[in-house]
Amino acid sequence: xxxxxxxxxxxxxxxxxxxxxxxxxxxxxxxxxxxxxxxxxxxxxxxxxxxxxxxxxxxxxxxxxxxxxxxxxxxxxxxxxxxxxxxxxxxxxxxxxxxxxxxxxxxxxxxxxxxxxxxxxxxxxxxxxxxxxxxxxxxxxxxxxxxxxxxxxxxxxxxxxxxxxxxxxxxxxxxxxx
Numbered sequence: 001x002x003x004x005x006x007x008x009x010x011x012x013x014x015x016x017x018x019x020x021x022x023x024x025x026x027x028x029x030x031x032x033x034x035x036x037x038x039x040x041x042x043x044x045x046x047x048x049x050x051x052x053x054x055x056x057x058x059x060x061x062x063x064x065x066x067x068x069x070x071x072x073x074x075x076x077x078x079x080x081x082x083x084x085x086x087x088x089x090x091x092x093x094x095x096x097x098x099x100x101x102x103x104x105x106x107x108x109x110x111x112x113x114x115x116x117x118x119x120x121x122x123x124x125x126x127x128x129x130x131x132x133x134x135x136x137x138x139x140x141x142x143x144x145x146x147x148x149x150x151x152x153x154x155x156x157x158x159x160x161x162x163x164x165x166x167x168x169x170x171x172x173x174x175x176x177x178x
Contacts, residue, residue: 003111003130004046004101004123007038010134010147016117017145019137026137030166036067038133042074043110046101047090048118049080055115056088077104077112079119097122120151131176132158138169 009019009027027035047055056076062068076090079097086092093100101123104112111130114123123129134147158175165171 002105002107002109004105004128005042005111005113005131005133006120006123006129007113007115007133008117008135008147009137011137011139011141013140013142014146015141015144016147022139022141023137026139026168026170027135028166028168030168031135031170032067034164034166034172035135036070039067039070039074039113041111042113044104044112045071045074045076046104046112046114046119047076047078048116049078049083050118051116052076052078052080052083052086052088052090056090060088079122098126098128101128117145117147117149120148124148125152125154127177129177131174134171134173134175136171136173 008016009023010016011022015022059068060072062072072088074089076088077093077100078086078090079093079100083092097119105128114129120129157178159178160173161176162174163171
């Protein structure tokens with residue numbers, strides 16, 4: 001069975017919203033290369049409507065960059081009840097999201113990756129997220145959407161299973177639910 005991996009860029013104060021506004025030079029060549037290598041373990045994205053619209057509107061236009069070329073070529077599954085027209089290699093998930101994601105995970109293939117905080121309320125509580133990958137940026141943002149904001153975690157803890165430290169102070173942290 002495939003895993004669903006939550007992959008988020010997070011500030012020291014837990015902000016995950018709009019990272020393109022505050023990561024600046026921290027998403028440097030070393031971090032980008034690590035992120036590109038991570039993409040090799042996935043064969044599809046899971047995105048909420050907001051993340052799909054934001055990323056698809058800008059990233060789909062980038063060409064000639066190995067990281068973005070990989071993302072642009074990958075299939076995307078989008079959770080939305082309002083979008084009728086999809087592009088960017090996207091398919092809308094219909095019906096119950098928990099059931100749809102469980103069915104995706106049961107299919108053969110490489111793991112699935114989820115960007116953006118929009119689906120966490122629906123996916124974390126029933127235990128559908130198998131790993132959490134965080135790029136912890138050494139910056140304090142102050143305001144914005146926070147990691148797992150409003151999410152019922154049921155008091156479950158996470159176990160740190162891997163770390164990578166980059167020259168610019170960014171940490172890649174991998175956690176699994178206990």
